[in-house]
Amino acid sequence: xxxxxxxxxxxxxxxxxxxxxxxxxxxxxxxxxxxxxxxxxxxxxxxxxxxxxxxxxxxxxxxxxxxxxxxxxxxxxxxxxxxxxxxxxxxxxxxxxxxxxxxxxxxxxxxxxxxxxxxxxxxxxxxxxxxxxxxxxxxxxxxxxxxxxxxxxxxxxxxxxxxxxxxxxxxxxxxxxxxxxxxxxxxxxxxxxxxxxxxxxxxxxxxxxxxxxxxxxxxxxxxxxxxxxxxxxxxxxxxxxxxxxxxxxxxxxxxxxxxxxxxxxxxxxxxxxxxxxxxxxxxxxxxxxxxxxxxxxxxxxxxxxxxxxxxxxxxxxxxxxxxxxxxxxxxxxxxxxxxxxxxxxxxxxxxxxxxxxxxxxxxxxxxxxxxxxxxxxxxxxxxxxxxxxx
Numbered sequence: 001x002x003x004x005x006x007x008x009x010x011x012x013x014x015x016x017x018x019x020x021x022x023x024x025x026x027x028x029x030x031x032x033x034x035x036x037x038x039x040x041x042x043x044x045x046x047x048x049x050x051x052x053x054x055x056x057x058x059x060x061x062x063x064x065x066x067x068x069x070x071x072x073x074x075x076x077x078x079x080x081x082x083x084x085x086x087x088x089x090x091x092x093x094x095x096x097x098x099x100x101x102x103x104x105x106x107x108x109x110x111x112x113x114x115x116x117x118x119x120x121x122x123x124x125x126x127x128x129x130x131x132x133x134x135x136x137x138x139x140x141x142x143x144x145x146x147x148x149x150x151x152x153x154x155x156x157x158x159x160x161x162x163x164x165x166x167x168x169x170x171x172x173x174x175x176x177x178x179x180x181x182x183x184x185x186x187x188x189x190x191x192x193x194x195x196x197x198x199x200x201x202x203x204x205x206x207x208x209x210x211x212x213x214x215x216x217x218x219x220x221x222x223x224x225x226x227x228x229x230x231x232x233x234x235x236x237x238x239x240x241x242x243x244x245x246x247x248x249x250x251x252x253x254x255x256x257x258x259x260x261x262x263x264x265x266x267x268x269x270x271x272x273x274x275x276x277x278x279x280x281x282x283x284x285x286x287x288x289x290x291x292x293x294x295x296x297x298x299x300x301x302x303x304x305x306x307x308x309x310x311x312x313x314x315x316x317x318x319x320x321x322x323x324x325x326x327x328x329x330x331x332x333x334x335x336x337x338x339x340x341x342x343x344x345x346x347x348x349x350x351x352x353x354x355x356x357x358x359x360x361x362x363x364x365x366x367x368x369x370x371x372x373x374x375x376x377x378x379x380x381x382x383x384x385x386x387x388x389x390x
Contacts, residue, residue: 017072017223018309019282023274024065025312028322031058032374035330036367038349049172049260056259057270059119060212062323064274066123067130067213071143071220074134083131086390087124093390094120097324104331107338116189117181120324122201126213127390133214140225143218144240147271148247150211151264157207158263159254170261172197177204177261200260208262215244215271219278230288237279245272285309314382315375321388322374330370 034055037044047053098115102108137146158170165174172178181202187194190202199205222236248268257265284290290302315322333349335342346354349366356365381387 017220017282018285018313019278020065020068020072020220021316022281022285022309022312023278024062024316024319025314026316027058027061027065028315028319029312029371029375031062031323032326032330032371033367034058035327036333036349036370038334038347038353038363038366047259050256050258052257052259052266056266060209060259060262060267060270061274062319063126063209063212064216064219064271065278065319066126067216068220068278069216070127070130070134070213071217072224074131075221075224078131078134083128087128089390090120090124090127093324094118094124097328100328101331104328104335113188113193115191116185117191117199117201119201122206122209123390125206126209129210130213130217140218140221140236140240143214143221144243147211147214147218147244147268150207150214151247151251151268154204154207154211154262155251155254155264157204158261162255169256175204175261177202180204198260200262205260205262208264208267211264212262212267212271215240215268215275218244219275223282230283230286234279234283237275237282241272241275241279244268244275248272311375311379314379317382318378318387320390321381322378326370326374333370 034040034044040055044054046055095114095116097120098118099109102110102114133146137143157176161174161176162168162170165171170176175198177198181190181199181204182194184203191199218240219237222240223233225233225236245268248265248271251264251268255263255265257263257269259266285305285308287305290305292302330349333352334347336348337345339345350362352369353362353366356362356369359365359368
């Protein structure tokens with residue numbers, strides 16, 4: 001846990017952009033609620049292969065914002081020592097997270113089948129790739145080009161592979177992840193022990209994720225290149241969103257939109273949507289009149305916007321803690337106590353939901369309570385300037 005400045009405005013000399021933290025906070029609220037669903041419908045869960053379900057979009061949206069955060073962090077250069085530390089810490093935290101989730105599900109951790117890849121490990125790889133690229137890539141236009149180039153390379157790989165597959169399309173039995181990821185790591189330590197024929201956070205998906213993150217980095221540079229002009233920043237953000245969306249549309253005839261292999265129509269499509277949302281939020285919460293010096297702090301539209309953005313900034317600044325902590329806690333509440341027949345006795349989540357059923361329904365009561373707890377914690381930490389960072 002580290003201390004940091006709570007300053008979030010985009011005035012000249014500021015180190016942060018409130019819009020990115022606000023959108024991250026909005027996504028965290030969605031993430032906490034979705035991870036607390038007691039009985040999610042099948043259409044809401046991750047799509048088994050091709051197509052996109054609502055839950056598929058949440059993590060890639062965070063990847064876009066991670067790319068934006070790295071763009072802000074490295075705009076003046078890359079500190080190698082800090083980079084190495086972040087990568088090592090993220091990998092170690094990813095292993096700990098996988099172990100915690102396994103213990104929540106099974107009550108034990110089997111080291112012979114403990115997953116070595118995962119969300120935080122993917123973050124570690126993204127941090128490394130985006131930092132290295134910052135050594136040679138400058139400016140929002142160049143980063144938009146990087147996003148398209150990475151997506152193009154990923155699309156070419158999948159399309160070329162599909163030529164040799166039955167029916168001319170990638171399947172769980174015929175895809176590059178099946179061959180490449182299983183050649184790098186033991187299959188017992190990959191996603192679902194590789195029984196599904198792919199790893200959604202493996203090397204193949206990583207290439208698509210890098211394209212998604214690079215789009216977020218382009219958005220960050222679009223903002224920092226226009227610190228003196230709010231309108232110019234908005235124009236550049238919209239340009240990034242449109243160009244990235246065009247890239248997604250161009251790849252659509254070649255590969256399907258899907259999270260499992262992080263294809264370009266999916267990854268760039270999510271990136272375009274998130275950058276567009278950041279642009280809309282940036283237009284309001286970072287407008288010059290919101291934090292203009294000389295304006296009375298306690299009254300007017302500026303004060304209203306500052307008050308509205310504050311809780312989301314507080315949540316967004318501690319995204320690492322809230323995102324992964326909420327998933328572990330939700331898994332524990334949804335699965336514990338461990339019992340031979342889960343239908344014979346309620347889980348802790350179901351019991352809590354029943355006790356809070358007066359809040360519209362059991363599900364609404366449980367989700368509202370979980371979200372409130374994490375929001376209160378994030379707000380308290382934000383007020384003290386404490387943030388969990390790699």
